[in-house]
Amino acid sequence: MSIVLHELVGADETRPFSPHCWKAVMALAHKGLPVERKAVCFTKVPEVEGGVSKIVPVIRDGSQVIADSFMIAAYLEQAYPDKPSLFGGDGGLAMARFVESWTNSVLHGAMRDIALMDIHNALAPADQHYFRTSREARMGVTLEKVAEGREAALKALPATLMPLRLTLKSQPWIGGSSPLFADYIVFGAFQWVRVTAAGVTLFEEGDPVADWFERCLDLHDGLGRSVPAAG
Amino acid sequence: MSIVLHELVGADETRPFSPHCWKAVMALAHKGLPVERKAVCFTKVPEVEGGVSKIVPVIRDGSQVIADSFMIAAYLEQAYPDKPSLFGGDGGLAMARFVESWTNSVLHGAMRDIALMDIHNALAPADQHYFRTSREARMGVTLEKVAEGREAALKALPATLMPLRLTLKSQPWIGGSSPLFADYIVFGAFQWVRVTAAGVTLFEEGDPVADWFERCLDLHDGLGRSVPAAG
Numbered sequence: 001m002s003i004v005l006h007e008l009v010g011a012d013e014t015r016p017f018s019p020h021c022w023k024a025v026m027a028l029a030h031k032g033l034p035v036e037r038k039a040v041c042f043t044k045v046p047e048v049e050g051g052v053s054k055i056v057p058v059i060r061d062g063s064q065v066i067a068d069s070f071m072i073a074a075y076l077e078q079a080y081p082d083k084p085s086l087f088g089g090d091g092g093l094a095m096a097r098f099v100e101s102w103t104n105s106v107l108h109g110a111m112r113d114i115a116l117m118d119i120h121n122a123l124a125p126a127d128q129h130y131f132r133t134s135r136e137a138r139m140g141v142t143l144e145k146v147a148e149g150r151e152a153a154l155k156a157l158p159a160t161l162m163p164l165r166l167t168l169k170s171q172p173w174i175g176g177s178s179p180l181f182a183d184y185i186v187f188g189a190f191q192w193v194r195v196t197a198a199g200v201t202l203f204e205e206g207d208p209v210a211d212w213f214e215r216c217l218d219l220h221d222g223l224g225r226s227v228p229a230a231g
Numbered sequence: 232m233s234i235v236l237h238e239l240v241g242a243d244e245t246r247p248f249s250p251h252c253w254k255a256v257m258a259l260a261h262k263g264l265p266v267e268r269k270a271v272c273f274t275k276v277p278e279v280e281g282g283v284s285k286i287v288p289v290i291r292d293g294s295q296v297i298a299d300s301f302m303i304a305a306y307l308e309q310a311y312p313d314k315p316s317l318f319g320g321d322g323g324l325a326m327a328r329f330v331e332s333w334t335n336s337v338l339h340g341a342m343r344d345i346a347l348m349d350i351h352n353a354l355a356p357a358d359q360h361y362f363r364t365s366r367e368a369r370m371g372v373t374l375e376k377v378a379e380g381r382e383a384a385l386k387a388l389p390a391t392l393m394p395l396r397l398t399l400k401s402q403p404w405i406g407g408s409s410p411l412f413a414d415y416i417v418f419g420a421f422q423w424v425r426v427t428a429a430g431v432t433l434f435e436e437g438d439p440v441a442d443w444f445e446r447c448l449d450l451h452d453g454l455g456r457s458v459p460a461a462g
Binding site for chain 2: 055085087088090091092093094095096097099100101102104105106162163164165167170171172173174175176177180182224
């Protein structure tokens with residue numbers, strides 16, 4: 001029986017973009033589990049699985065329903081211990097939280113500044129209204145005002161990526177010799193922009209982070225690459 | 232037989248301050264191994280163990296000589312697998328590199344801007360000359376010029392610590408339910424400033440990072456606290 005994954009989409013259901021949902025998609029593929037992906041738009045999230053969560057991804061595995069990408073990965077690790085590990089042990093699970101914390105507080109901020117209007121424009125009209133209202137309330141400024149910082153955010157990005165770049169100097173993946181959930185955490189942030197924002201160059205030429213991202217796109221039979229870049 | 236640890240000191244040998252050496256000190260204590268700490272000043276580092284390394288810490292364990300705090304921790308993990316783990320598995324070892332990369336590229340920069348003149352002033356005169364010359368060549372500006380950024384660096388610090396703060400919301404240590412080498416990596420940076428810079432308040436009141444740092448100071452019979460704060 002497949003695991004059901006409720007996954008955020010915009011106007012085009014074939015172009016999922018949510019960084020958090022991509023983490024779950026990659027984690028399920030990493031474990032080699034059959035998945036039934038169900039598209040859900042922003043304004044329908046409260047109806048998912050009887051309203052268990054304000055956010056997606058949500059998975060249903062038999063009688064188990066789990067929300068939140070990290071909790072999903074931790075669940076899969078525990079429920080499917082014989083499949084390839086997502087964390088590489090207890091220390092890896094703990095430190096994946098640090099990678100998540102850096103990604104959420106640093107990288108997502110940069111990605112948001114770069115792609116906010118693109119993300120908005122990728123949504124269906126009803127969701128655009130929800131997105132604008134909720135984001136503007138949270139940020140205290142208009143989407144357009146945030147978008148004015150796009151060039152500055154792009155210019156600052158190479159320095160922002162330094163912790164990732166240094167890591168990739170000593171090993172091919174954040175997870176070490178092979179990818180782990182920590183790689184998918186960071187991958188999700190870049191994939192978010194790749195799928196929504198046309199004509200954006202995130203990486204400088206020769207940046208090892210660019211090479212790592214291309215290798216992430218190749219993983220699991222090119223799962224990430226199966227959605228073409230915006231353009 | 233004790234493991235010999237060559238550890239950087241300034242004018243006062245009883246007040247070691249190097250963040251990298253503190254990582255090795257904590258790693259050796261974590262493994263419960265007997266240690267003979269040997270003080271070395273900046274200008275004598277090239278003579279350590281016959282000149283194997285441009286940097287300390289360096290350890291000698293029987294016939295094995297290892298330089299670099301991360302390599303030392305990795306060596307101890309492999310050589311003493313029955314002692315408490317420093318990484319919690321292969322994933323933890325890999326992701327400790329990410330914690331190290333963030334610490335070196337983000338946190339050490341902030342700590343340097345806050346405490347650079349204090350670090351200089353803690354050194355013996357001959358080492359002060361070496362420190363000034365090498366650091367000014369690397370940074371392209373005078374120590375005094377960097378020190379002008381002290382207030383700005385202190386003001387920016389709470390935001391800089393966000394990845395750490397978020398991590399500590401989901402678990403008591405970076406290593407999870409108990410400390411691992413990743414905790415010592417970050418601890419070293421704060422200890423560097425604690426030991427050298429009088430009158431500096433690094434954390435805002437109620438910051439979970441402050442609580443974590445105090446708990447780090449308590450570890451291994453108060454090893455970090457055994458050197459009083461500057462003042």
